[in-house]
Amino acid sequence: MIGGFNEEQIRRYSRHIILPEVGGKGQKKLLTSKVLCIGAGGLGSPIIQYLAAAGVGTIGIIDDDTVDLSNLQRQVIHGGNVGKPKAESAKQFVNNLNPDIEVRTYIERLNACNVINIFNEYDIIVDGSDNFATRYLVNDACVITNKPLSHGSIYRFEGQVTTIIPHKGPCYRCLFEHAPPPGMVPSCQEAGVLGVLPGIIGVIQATEVVKYLLGIGELLVGRLVYYDALNMTFEEIKMRWNKNCPICGEQPKITSIQEDIYGDSCRIW
Amino acid sequence: MTIELDLCGEVCPYTFVKTKLKLEEVECGEELIVTFDHAPAVENVPRSLKNEGHKIMGIEQKGEHLWKVRIRKA
Ligand SMILES: [Zn+2]
Numbered sequence: 001m002i003g004g005f006n007e008e009q010i011r012r013y014s015r016h017i018i019l020p021e022v023g024g025k026g027q028k029k030l031l032t033s034k035v036l037c038i039g040a041g042g043l044g045s046p047i048i049q050y051l052a053a054a055g056v057g058t059i060g061i062i063d064d065d066t067v068d069l070s071n072l073q074r075q076v077i078h079g080g081n082v083g084k085p086k087a088e089s090a091k092q093f094v095n096n097l098n099p100d101i102e103v104r105t106y107i108e109r110l111n112a113c114n115v116i117n118i119f120n121e122y123d124i125i126v127d128g129s130d131n132f133a134t135r136y137l138v139n140d141a142c143v144i145t146n147k148p149l150s151h152g153s154i155y156r157f158e159g160q161v162t163t164i165i166p167h168k169g170p171c172y173r174c175l176f177e178h179a180p181p182p183g184m185v186p187s188c189q190e191a192g193v194l195g196v197l198p199g200i201i202g203v204i205q206a207t208e209v210v211k212y213l214l215g216i217g218e219l220l221v222g223r224l225v226y227y228d229a230l231n232m233t234f235e236e237i238k239m240r241w242n243k244n245c246p247i248c249g250e251q252p253k254i255t256s257i258q259e260d261i262y263g264d265s266c267r268i269w
Numbered sequence: 270m271t272i273e274l275d276l277c278g279e280v281c282p283y284t285f286v287k288t289k290l291k292l293e294e295v296e297c298g299e300e301l302i303v304t305f306d307h308a309p310a311v312e313n314v315p316r317s318l319k320n321e322g323h324k325i326m327g328i329e330q331k332g333e334h335l336w337k338v339r340i341r342k343a
Contacts, residue, residue: 003290014286019322024290055318 004028005151009100009116013055026214027055028260031100036060036122038110038138040090042074042198043152043205050076050206051126052094052101058215059094060122062106063087074195083106110134110257115141124212126205128198132179137262139164139172140254143247150205157194159201162239163208166248169221174242178250191260249267270299275336277306284310285317292323292342300326301340311336 002010003024005017016022016030033055037047040063051059063086067078072084081089087105094103101255110129115137120127125147127138135153137230142149142164149164151172164171204225211217224237246253274291276284288303295301305311315325315338322343329337 002287003293005290010286010290014282016288017289018282018317024293117299 009055012098016054021216022214025135029215030055030210030213030261031057033124034058034060034122035124035209035213036062036118037126037128038134039063039128039130040075040086041065041071041128041130042193043202044086044090045075045077046088046202047126047128047209048094049097049125050203051209052098054206054210055098055100056209057100058102058122060104060106060118061087061090062108062110062118063090064107064109070109073200074193076199079193084254102267106192109167110137112137112262113256116145119145119147122147123167124148124209126148126152126209128152128205133262137173137257140247140261141257142166144255144257150208150212152201152205154193154197154201155157156191157197158231159197159227159229160224161201161204161208161220161222161227163212163220165219165221170239170241171245171248173247174245175224175239177242177246197227200227200229200233272299272301274301274303276310277316278304279305279310280307281309281313285314287323288314288318288340292318292340295342297342299342303338303340304331305336305338306334308334312340314338315340 013027016026016027027046027204033052033056037044040048040061054164067081067084067086067089069082072241077093085107087107091103094101119141125142127149143166146166150165192243208220211219212255222239224239226235226237243250274296276287283323284307292301311328318340324341326339326341331337
């Protein structure tokens with residue numbers, strides 16, 4: 001044991017400890033951090049992989065879905081687990097990669113009733129969800145609970161990613177006030193998605209989480225990175241705080257999480 | 270007060286990793302003496318420590334394959 005690290009940890013985290021920006025101090029911060037990952041799908045896979053490898057001590061994983069063969073084209077942590085709950089499969093992956101990590105699984109859907117209690121347990125939230133209802137629920141709950149949020153989303157060959165620090169920068173609703181009406185935008189299921197796409201976006205999200213936890217670098221606050229895989233371009237879109245934002249504006253219309261806004265029932269699973 | 274760390278049997282990069290971890294427990298201005306028997310560490314570790322701002326107060330050869338490096342924490 002040196003500085004609180006055992007022999008195995010010294011070897012496992014040596015490439016982090018060597019970095020002046022991380023050191024043993026930073027590695028300890030990671031080991032005592034708690035991150036919640038919404039979804040263990042395409043984005044969740046690389047997010048969970050890299051956060052676990054980096055030694056983020058507690059990882060919460062919420063997903064009510066089970067692994068389907070069609071997921072394995074992009075959801076790279078679920079090999080051999082078709083039919084299993086994704087949260088359980090993800091936990092198995094993490095346990096194999098890094099036994100230091102405590103994984104908390106939630107085999108349920110994030111909804112207006114459970115969101116606040118779950119978010120309160122974590123330091124930062126990573127959104128790897130695949131639908132607008134959850135995305136807005138996550139954004140609003142992060143503003144209300146004052147939790148930082150790494151947002152990512154993917155569509156066909158395109159992805160976007162940003163970091164939201166409530167009341168220090170704009171939120172998702174500052175840019176996109178409301179979700180498009182249901183049926184307007186096809187889901188990933190109907191639209192298709194290039195398998196490697198969530199890898200790129202999810203790894204950027206994981207990078208932001210690690211930077212936030214270490215307190216290093218410049219976060220994607222007020223900046224949305226838009227990635228186009230076909231043209232291989234990364235564009236940066238400036239996001240401004242909207243004083244009329246319904247959740248983080250001067251006179252917010254949304255002051256609590258009400259289920260009717262998110263179209264999700266609070267039934268018990 | 271001087272603190273000692275025996276890293277005989279350890280190789281690079283863990284010689285540096287362990288020295289760095291030990292230094293994090295030492296107060297600024299205090300000294301740490303590290304013993305190495307891995308020749309490359311005698312060059313590598315002081316160089317990496319200097320990059321992080323620490324001072325090398327001296328390197329003493331104690332035997333054919335034995336060195337003591339005295340470090341002052343920045
Ligand atoms: Zn806002």
